[in-house]
Amino acid sequence: MAQLDLREKLEILADAAKYDASCASSGTSKRKSSGGKGLGSTEGMGICHAYAPDGRCISLLKILLTNSCVFDCHYCINRKSSNVRRARFTAQEVVRLTLDFYRRNYIEGLFLSSGIIRSPDYTMEQIVEVARSLREDHDFRGYIHLKTIPDADPGLIHQAGLHADRLSINVELPTVAGLARLAPEKSAPRIEGAMGDLKREIEDSGDARKRYRSAPKFAPAGQSTQMIVGADAATDRDIVGRAAGLYGRFGLRRVYYSAFSPIPDASAVLPLQRPPLIREHRLYQSDWLMRFYDYSPGEVADAADTATGMMPLDIDPKLAWALKHRDSFPVDVNTAPRQALLRVPGLGVKAVDRILVSRRWRRMTLADVARLTVSVKKLKPFLITSDWRPTLLADRADLRPLVAPPAKQMELFAA
Template identity: 60%
Template sequence: MQKLQILSDAAKYDASCASSGTTKRNSSGGGLGSTEGRGICHAYAPDGRCISLLKILMTNFCTFDCAFCINRASSNVERARFSVEEVVSLTIEFYRRNYIEGLFLSSGIIKSPDKTMEDMVRIVKTLRIDRAFKGYIHLKAIPGASPKLVEEAGLYVDRLSVNIELPSDQSLQNFAPEKDAVEIKKAMADIKGSIASASEKTLQTKRSKTFAPAGQSTQMIVGADASNDTLILQRSASLYSGYGLRRVYYSAFSPIPDSSKALPLIKPPLMREHRLYQADWLMRFYDFRFDEVASATKDGMLDLEVDPKLAWALGNRGRFPVDVNRAAREVLLRVPGFGTRTVERILSARVIKSLAYDDLARLGAVMKKAKPFISARGWSPRMLDEEGLRSRFVASQQLSLL
């Protein structure tokens, strides 16, 4: 229990543990666990399901000395290490008690990347084969480990991830000189290739293999270096297009004891992290290009007072109002207050009848945001300039917080 307290606390700095995108494993013939059940909430799937995960490090001992990491070699923290058998036992026993539905496993580097990765592969292999564990498993691959070990791990886990750590290669070299940006990118490329290969049906079996069915993700620390939001989002766009990532996670830097003087002394505002997630969402699900999101920034930083979609709309007043009964899907997706589901409902409903203002609210639109940007049957907005409209939204938001 003492080890668990130390190593679960040490794992809290890794944000990339959501379990979205997995497919349910075949539970016929017995076995433990299910990604479809309910339990203690630690992460959310896109459909709103709560996914409970045992989130731990195998060890917080580490031979690397990354300046931004609480578990770096020079850090004066209490250390602990789980054996392979202890992690397996914890996972199974926590599942039996209905505490968890899956495992998120990362680790500091002990002896060598290969030795650490070997132990982590033994854990997931034992869970799947010897203990018939069918729950969700997310494994954090160790930088510098043999590609064969990472490939083997992918056969037993739902998701693999390799942390990019910082938005620029230069920052990584400055703060984590023992990590190699080229090596990290190669590991991502190898995982992408293995996922693609596994999806192809073989001539012998006529079936595809299972390799990390929930894909791969990564994490970037925000606020540890001088990178602005535009640079961060540009890096994310490159990762999505180049490596087929399911998700980039953003983690606001937390000042740590006895840290390098080059690191900031205060934590960046959490709203900055939140805005990055919103901007990332626009690129992933709303068909926004990176340059469109970047155009809504000021001096490379996202507006902390209004969300990125609203900021973009305010800066492009000439494109509005949008006629909800005629506009194409990609145009409707750019309307503040319209989510992806709302847009699909509008497209379906307007085939049957011409939509009025009140119909949009019933279809799920947030009309408080949308009404200055749309026209509908019986409704035309009063045109306000960008500053006047922005001031109104900011004032409304401040009142709602009182």
């Protein structure tokens, strides 16, 4: 095999990393540089853009250490039997790339994952060495997210957490049956065991830092995971339940959803087409309902179709839930509690908080509410204001098409 230069490796391994969606830097804090000499803080190969909760766009160098792998997972383009061009970085090549991109102000951090080479421990050692060298040899103060390997030695995972802001372990597929069928070399109990170990280390570190300010930080931005949507028979109701369980048991910061994408020389057990991209979007919306809108997992799952277990594609899950629960509406914007206002389609968390402040000083009209949201059309059947009451609108049998998004908006997702 011909020797590849650094740019060729970057082209191959940045492209191979695009299938990993769990790449965001929310939840971390800026690192201070000792003595003011540290490196610190964006387009090119391997650069991805993630968004923090406050809206900041954060650029990361997103690459694999290698796309070679000893595993043969059916859904993975980098599986052992896949006919793809292979490449591998050394640890110092990743360090060099990260520093070069950082100095040019292209990126604010690194997201590093890898296929498994030789053994889980050997691969994890190389990943840890990248983070160690950046922090200790080069005083790198940028963000680091490492994808960890469940089967690796716990001591290596511990070292990774001391250098990285966030660690993640992919559960891969929503169901244990799906994982056993499509990735028989991987074990759901081992994956969840590793996630439980991470949770305990993160909690122990937090407790230690409350008592001793000098105690080392361990993955201060927490842990996340990713699951592939559409590669197996899991319904949206299954996926929502699985995500809720992961949040509750392992204290995850994020669950990421990645729509299955057909790959070259695909296994015969995989679907021939990818699921609609809008399905992935609806799952993220469902996730936000649990995380920010005080919906229980059961309420979110209730938005899915009773027969198929799938979220409707033409409307968002919040609107789907509202249409199923007409008896909960309309809600009086001037008297309703926060939880009831959060269930009004079209009202976001910031809009609800502003309503709660504003109504202390005046009775709110429909025009007042309209100024806090993108469109008042979706709101009108579900809301009462001082000058508006949807007397007959909320009971109309044809309400759904009246509040559904325009067809052109749906076409954007279909494309």
